[in-house]
Amino acid sequence: MKRIIIIDDDRDMQAIYRHMLKDEAARYSLRFAGDAARALRMLAREPADLVISDVIMGAMDGETFIARLRERGVEVPVLIVSVLHPDMLPRARGAKRVYFMQKPITGEGLRAMLKRIVKE
Amino acid sequence: MPAKDLFIRFAKSMRDGVCRCTLDEGRILFANRGFVNIFGLDCPPEALTGKLLREVCVGLGDKGAAGDPLGAERGVHGRACRLGTLGGDERRVILDSFVADDPAARARVATLIIRDITDRTRVEEWTSKLNRLKERLLGTMSLGGKLGLTTEGAVEIFGADFARIWMTGPGDLCERGCVHAAVTRGPHVCRDRSLCLHLMASSGRYPRIDGSHRRVPMGCYKIGRVASGEDPGFITDDVVHDPHVHDHEWARSLGLVSFAGYRLLSDKGAPIGVFALFSTRAIVPEEATLLEDVAHTISQVILAGKAEEALQASWSQYRTTIDSLAEAIHVVDPDLRILLANRAFTRWTRKLGLRGGMVGKTVFEVFPFLPESVGDEYRRVFRTGKMLMAEERNVLRGRDLITETRKIPVIEGGKTVRVITVVTDITARRNAEEAIRRSEKKYRALVEGAGEGIFLADTEGRLLEVNRRGHELLGYPKQALVGMHYTRLHPPKDRARVAAAFREITARGEYEAHDVPLLRRDGKVIPVDVTGSVIRYGDTTLIQAIMRDISERKRVEAMKDTLIRDVSHELKAPIAMMEMAHAMADVAIAARDLEGIKRAKEIAARHLSVLGKDIGNIVGMCALSGRTVAPKSARVSLREIALEIAGEMRDRIGDRKVALAVRIGKGADGITADRRMMRTLLYNLTDNAVKFTRRGTVALSTSRAGGWLTLTVRDTGMGIAVKDAGAAFTRFYKKNPAARGTGLGLPICREIVGLHGGTICLDSEGRGKGTTVVVRLPLRGARPRRAGRGSAG
Numbered sequence: 001m002k003r004i005i006i007i008d009d010d011r012d013m014q015a016i017y018r019h020m021l022k023d024e025a026a027r028y029s030l031r032f033a034g035d036a037a038r039a040l041r042m043l044a045r046e047p048a049d050l051v052i053s054d055v056i057m058g059a060m061d062g063e064t065f066i067a068r069l070r071e072r073g074v075e076v077p078v079l080i081v082s083v084l085h086p087d088m089l090p091r092a093r094g095a096k097r098v099y100f101m102q103k104p105i106t107g108e109g110l111r112a113m114l115k116r117i118v119k120e
Numbered sequence: 121m122p123a124k125d126l127f128i129r130f131a132k133s134m135r136d137g138v139c140r141c142t143l144d145e146g147r148i149l150f151a152n153r154g155f156v157n158i159f160g161l162d163c164p165p166e167a168l169t170g171k172l173l174r175e176v177c178v179g180l181g182d183k184g185a186a187g188d189p190l191g192a193e194r195g196v197h198g199r200a201c202r203l204g205t206l207g208g209d210e211r212r213v214i215l216d217s218f219v220a221d222d223p224a225a226r227a228r229v230a231t232l233i234i235r236d237i238t239d240r241t242r243v244e245e246w247t248s249k250l251n252r253l254k255e256r257l258l259g260t261m262s263l264g265g266k267l268g269l270t271t272e273g274a275v276e277i278f279g280a281d282f283a284r285i286w287m288t289g290p291g292d293l294c295e296r297g298c299v300h301a302a303v304t305r306g307p308h309v310c311r312d313r314s315l316c317l318h319l320m321a322s323s324g325r326y327p328r329i330d331g332s333h334r335r336v337p338m339g340c341y342k343i344g345r346v347a348s349g350e351d352p353g354f355i356t357d358d359v360v361h362d363p364h365v366h367d368h369e370w371a372r373s374l375g376l377v378s379f380a381g382y383r384l385l386s387d388k389g390a391p392i393g394v395f396a397l398f399s400t401r402a403i404v405p406e407e408a409t410l411l412e413d414v415a416h417t418i419s420q421v422i423l424a425g426k427a428e429e430a431l432q433a434s435w436s437q438y439r440t441t442i443d444s445l446a447e448a449i450h451v452v453d454p455d456l457r458i459l460l461a462n463r464a465f466t467r468w469t470r471k472l473g474l475r476g477g478m479v480g481k482t483v484f485e486v487f488p489f490l491p492e493s494v495g496d497e498y499r500r501v502f503r504t505g506k507m508l509m510a511e512e513r514n515v516l517r518g519r520d521l522i523t524e525t526r527k528i529p530v531i532e533g534g535k536t537v538r539v540i541t542v543v544t545d546i547t548a549r550r551n552a553e554e555a556i557r558r559s560e561k562k563y564r565a566l567v568e569g570a571g572e573g574i575f576l577a578d579t580e581g582r583l584l585e586v587n588r589r590g591h592e593l594l595g596y597p598k599q600a601l602v603g604m605h606y607t608r609l610h611p612p613k614d615r616a617r618v619a620a621a622f623r624e625i626t627a628r629g630e631y632e633a634h635d636v637p638l639l640r641r642d643g644k645v646i647p648v649d650v651t652g653s654v655i656r657y658g659d660t661t662l663i664q665a666i667m668r669d670i671s672e673r674k675r676v677e678a679m680k681d682t683l684i685r686d687v688s689h690e691l692k693a694p695i696a697m698m699e700m701a702h703a704m705a706d707v708a709i710a711a712r713d714l715e716g717i718k719r720a721k722e723i724a725a726r727h728l729s730v731l732g733k734d735i736g737n738i739v740g741m742c743a744l745s746g747r748t749v750a751p752k753s754a755r756v757s758l759r760e761i762a763l764e765i766a767g768e769m770r771d772r773i774g775d776r777k778v779a780l781a782v783r784i785g786k787g788a789d790g791i792t793a794d795r796r797m798m799r800t801l802l803y804n805l806t807d808n809a810v811k812f813t814r815r816g817t818v819a820l821s822t823s824r825a826g827g828w829l830t831l832t833v834r835d836t837g838m839g840i841a842v843k844d845a846g847a848a849f850t851r852f853y854k855k856n857p858a859a860r861g862t863g864l865g866l867p868i869c870r871e872i873v874g875l876h877g878g879t880i881c882l883d884s885e886g887r888g889k890g891t892t893v894v895v896r897l898p899l900r901g902a903r904p905r906r907a908g909r910g911s912a913g
Contacts, residue, residue, distance in 0.1 A: 011774050012723040016700050019707070019716060034775075056689050059838075083692035088685050103696035106703060 002049040002118050005031045007039045007065065009057045017052070020107035021114075028114065036065035043069070048076055050117055055082040055089060063091040070095060077117050081105060124224075137234035139173070142227045143219055146173035149229060158213065158236045159205045178204035195219050195230075200237075212238045243406040249277045250410060254417055263425030267321035270395075270418055275324040278407060280399045281376060282324030285418060286317035286336060286343060287384075287393040293335055300337045308344075310337035317347055317394060324398075325374070338391075341366060346381040347394045353412065355380045357402040371398075378403045382415030384422060392422055448543045451530075454502050456482045456495065459538065468545060472516055483541075489514050501527045502536045511546070522547040573648070573667040576655075581606045581622060584662065593648070593669055595641040606665070611639045625652035625663055635670065646671050686863065690734045694727035701727070726771060733803075737864045740800065741851065744871035751794035751875045758831060759789040761799050762820045765806050778813050780806070783821040791829050792900050797872045804865040805833040805893050812891065813837030824899065828878075831895040839884040839891050848882050873897065 006017050014032050021028060031048070033039035037060055039051065051069075055062035066078055077097040080086070086093055086100040093100075099117055101109065128150060131138040137155030141148045151168040159177050161168070168176060195218040203211045214235040222229035253273040257266050267285045274283035291313035294301040300310045310316070317336040319329045333341075339348040342364045346354050356362040357378040359371040365379060376398050384393040395415045403411070439460070442449050448465035450458050458478045461469075469478065469486070478486050483494065494512070501508050508527045513520065524546045530538040567574050573590030577583050586601040594601065594609060606622065607615045614637050625631040631652035637645045648667040655662045701723035708716030743749045762782040769780055791798070802820070809818040816836030823830045840848060851867040866882070873880040878897040884890065 010697070012697060012701070012726060015719060015723065016697075016704055019704050019719075056686070056693070083689055083696045084685060103693070104699035104703070106700075107707065 001026070002028050002114075003031070003047070004028050004050045004052060004114070005033060005039050005042055005048045007033045007036055007051065007053040007057070007062070009034050009054070013054065017110075020105075020110050024111060024114075036060035036062065036068075039065065040068060040072075043074055043076065044072075047074075050077050050079060050114065052079045052081055055080060055084055055092070063089055066092055066095045066098060077120075079113060079117060081110075134233075137213075137232075137236065139168075139232045139234070140229055141173050141232070142225065143230045144227060147171070148173060148176070149222075149225060151176075154236075155234065158211055158234055159203075160207055160209065177206070203234075210238070211236055212241045239404060239406060242404075243410065246277050246407070246410050249273070250414065250417075253277070257417065257421055263422065263429060264320060266421050266425060267418070268323065270414070270421065271321040271323035274395075274397055274411075274414060278397065278399065278411070279401070280324055280397045281374065282322065282326045283395070283397040284319060284323075284326070284333075285321045285384075285393060285395050286347070287320045287422060288315055288338070288347065288391055289318050290314050291316040291335070292318070298335045299332050300335060300340065308337065308340040310340065312338055317343060320393070342379070342381055343394050343396060346383050346396070347391050349383060349391065351381070352383040353381070355403055355408055359398070374398075375400050377401055380408065380411050382412060384415060384419040386419070386423060392419060392426075448545070449540060450478070450483075450543075451538050451540050452483060452498065453538055454536075456484070456498055458483065458486065465543065468543070472521070489516060497525075497527060498539060501529050501539050505529045505531055505536045520547060521545070522550045570666075571668075573669075575601075575606065575609075575665045575667065577606050577663045577665070579626060579661050579663065581619075581663070590667065593640075593646070593667060594638060595644075609638055611637050611645055621650075621652070622663065625654060625665075629654045635674075636667075638667065647674055683863070687738070691731065694731035694734070697727040698724045698731075729768075736800075737804075737868060741864045741868050741871070744868060744875070745851075751797055751872075753792050754795050756791050756793050756795045756798050757789050758791060758798065758802065758822055758829075759784040759786060761795075761802050762789075762806075765799070765803050766820075768803075769806060769810050772807070772810055776813075777815040778810060779817045780810065781817060781819040783819055785822075788822050788824055788829075790899075791897060793876055793897065794872075797875070801869050801872045801895070802831075802833075804869050805831075805895075808865050809833055809835035809837065809891065809893075812839075816890070827899050829897050829899050831897070832892060833895075834890065834892040836890040839887050839889040840882070841887055842884065845882050845884060849880075869893075869895070 006014065008014055008017070017030065017032075021030060031042060033042060035057055036053065039053070042048075043051070053062040053065055060068075062080055062082065066080075069076065069078070075097060077099065078092075078095075079099045079101060080089065080092055081101045081103060082089070083103040085102060089100075092098050099113065101113055131150065131152045134152060135154050137158040138150075138152045139148060139155050140150040148168050148171050151165045153165050156163065156165050156168070161176065197216055199215045201213060201215055203213055205211060214237055216233040216235075217230050219228055219230050221227075250273070253270065256269060261269070267287075271283040271285055274280055291298070291301070291310070294310075294313050294316075298310075300308065301313075303309050315338045317338060319331075319334045319336075322329050333343070336343045336347075338344050339350065342351065342354060345351040345364070351364065354364065355378070356364065359365045359376045359379045360368050362379070365371055378399045378401065379396065380399075380403055381394055381396040383391060384395060386392050395411075395418050397411065442460070442462040443464075445462060446464055448462065448468040450461040450465050452458055458481055461478050466478070474486065483498075484490055490512075491514075497508050497510055500506075507529065510525050510527075512523050512525060514523070515521065522545075524544045526542040528540040528542065529536040530540060567585075567587045570587055570589055573593040574585075574587040575583060575590050576585040583601050583604050583606060586599075588598070591598055591601060601609075607618060610618045618636070621631055621633055621636075631650070633650045633652075635647045636650050638648050639645055647670050649670050650668075651666045653664050655664050701720045704723070705717055705720035708714075708720055759782065762784055766780050766782050773780065806818065806820065813835045814837065818833070818835045818837075821832045821834075823832075848866050849870045851864060870880055873895055876897050878895060880893065880895045883892045883894065
């Protein structure tokens with residue numbers, strides 16, 4: 001069972017993730033964080049195998065979140081899911097173990113990506 | 121001893137001539153050696169005994185009869201008379217005689233005592249003639265003339281055969297026929313061409329001065345040896361045999377007997393020439409003394425002549441020099457009369473339109489426009505002997521004439537005798553300077569008023585000048601940057617790069633760089649664009665750098681980038697959500713999952729609404745700022761709108777613990793306004809409050825007073841720093857770039873309020889302390905300004 005933390009302040013998007021991964025309950029355990037600060041606290045409490053994050057969010061954006069994570073020496077892979085093209089996210093692109101998916105995403109695409117990241 | 125014998129012994133011892141002879145026929149009874157000598161007789165005195173007096177000498181003058189021994193019948197005392205010798209010479213003598221009967225001779229006998237004063241008289245004559253010559257030499261005459269006069273005088277006075285004067289000087293004919301220059305053997309080799317004897321004057325037998333002896337090498341022949349000091353003051357009375365005379369045959373053929381050569385010396389003892397004289401008779405000692413005196417006189421004449429020539433040459437040189445100077449010069453005497461004016465001065469006065477001669481006139485006659493102070497200046501220079509410099513401004517024929525005058529005293533014998541006045545017309549220079557000063561003033565104003573920082577450094581990089589803006593840019597007080605090295609204007613890590621750029625400016629003459637960091641005094645770094653160039657004038661090279669603060673431009677660019685990103689995000693995000701909701705619905709339909717279908721539909725609907733709102737905001741903002749909409753007047757209930765919006769906000773609040781309170785009383789909400797705009801106003805304000813409040817309260821309230829309605833939206837959210845409160849009304853401004861939204865909410869509110877003639881202000885006590893937005897709108901009869909903008913506070 002792989003532990004995944006999903007950061008998104010949009011409850012609708014959280015619902016979509018749940019729906020897309022509802023058949024993967026045996027493989028992935030999902031935890032949701034409404035903002036990046038909460039995700040950092042969660043990661044401090046217990047490690048995760050993967051973090052899925054939006055970019056444009058309330059107090060802390062996705063790129064800043066990755067920077068904070070790496071500053072703390074947490075090398076967990078991060079999948080950035082955003083409507084923005086990765087080219088518009090230079091700080092995230094420059095970080096290690098960061099993956100990108102551009103919204104809209106499909107359930108299939110997401111599952112394939114998770115599989116690949118987890119395997120790596 | 122008999123008296124006769126005593127007489128003879130006495131007479132023999134006398135130097136004067138003594139003779140006893142008979143009075144009647146003049147037969148000599150006795151004569152001494154002195155007598156023989158006076159008449160130049162070539163025999164012993166005894167040989168004269170028995171001879172007649174007339175056979176020995178010739179009586180000259182009135183009493184010259186031979187029978188009457190010198191007319192001394194009754195004796196004479198101290199009588200001066202002239203006697204001739206047999207050889208034809210004339211002797212001047214003083215005669216004393218007495219007559220007595222001689223019993224032995226049985227006759228009357230005259231005893232004669234003759235003192236020869238020929239030489240003494242001659243010396244006196246020579247001395248007197250020489251004195252006259254000296255007097256003549258004191259007169260005005262060229263040096264050559266004076267030397268010629270001297271040789272003529274020497275020949276005449278001393279009865280010389282010929283006399284000559286040579287003067288020392290550098291060899292001038294060595295390559296032009298000087299016979300001595302070719303001599304390579306023997307004693308007469310010319311050894312020093314820089315010192316040669318030039319024949320200057322010759323009188324007597326050889327009056328020419330261009331013969332073979334016109335130049336004599338120093339140290340050669342008797343003349344050269346006299347000059348060099350080997351034979352100074354050389355006199356011989358036997359030129360025919362004297363080894364110093366090289367051509368005895370020549371001397372013999374001319375009957376020359378003596379030669380006297382004198383070295384002419386300067387005051388310091390340096391040889392300046394030779395005076396030489398050949399004579400056909402022997403030179404007596406008195407003559408030699410006088411010749412020595414003549415030589416001394418000649419030396420003085422030469423020295424004075426040379427000094428005068430040097431003075432003449434220097435005057436002529438002075439005149440030439442003054443004439444060749446570009447500066448206008450004139451010389452005045454103590455009466456302020458112009459003694460001399462150079463060419464430049466004459467030219468300049470002509471240019472000024474002043475005609476006529478100047479020399480002899482006073483400066484005031486030549487320049488009638490000069491003020492009396494000029495006369496005072498001259499008098500001061502004559503009195504003090506100190507140079508004076510003055511600038512004068514005069515008007516000549518209606519035009520300004522500015523001159524700079526240097527009055528230089530010429531001091532002779534401790535007294536100022538003349539003043540050299542150097543006049544420089546500086547009218548053009550002063551006018552140019554004035555123009556430069558004016559343009560410099562303009563330049564200063566331009567530089568000081570420039571919106572860019574202007575820095576001027578020397579080639580070492582030391583700042584020489586920095587304008588006001590430059591000091592502002594770096595946060596230094598006025599002039600504090602002058603003297604600083606330019607590298608200190610930049611952060612330490614950038615200094616090497618900046619130094620390379622400075623070298624490039626110096627080498628290439630120009631340079632441009634963008635986004636260069638400047639280190640302010642307070643440690644803040646600001647970005648600037650730099651244009652560098654080299655300025656050269658005269659020998660000076662300066663480096664100029666113009667710096668433009670691009671902080672604002674960079675901020676706007678960054679904002680623009682963020683805006684594009686945000687707007688595209690805000691538009692694409694709801695579309696993406698709808699697409700994903702659509703896919704979710706498909707899956708739910710296939711699985712007959714009714715709950716899933718419902719959920720997907722709700723998601724799609726919500727994001728369709730968000731999209732609509734965002735597009736509405738952007739279009740609305742364009743319309744408001746483009747002034748293409750006018751508010752419609754209608755009765756509007758703010759309470760109704762607020763409640764409606766509160767419902768919509770519930771989903772946005774989600775699971776956050778935020779209480780949304782609408783505290784608007786029923787009677788306190790009516791207003792005449794554009795309903796749609798009022799809805800947008802309330803929605804944006806509430807949306808903002810909800811967005812920035814994680815927990816707590818968002819409250820909407822109204823109040824009425826004095827024809828105005830005040831709407832207050834207060835939250836307990838994250839608040840805003842006081843300094844950022846004003847910027848919140850700037851379009852696309854987002855304090856947190858990662859926050860959702862277009863950054864148009866508050867700017868739209870301000871436009872709406874402005875169109876309704878109201879005001880809006882945002883207040884916060886700081887971050888984490890909540891925000892309050894207060895909107896004041898006119899209740900009724902408000903005259904919305906079509907193009908107005910609400911004032912934001």
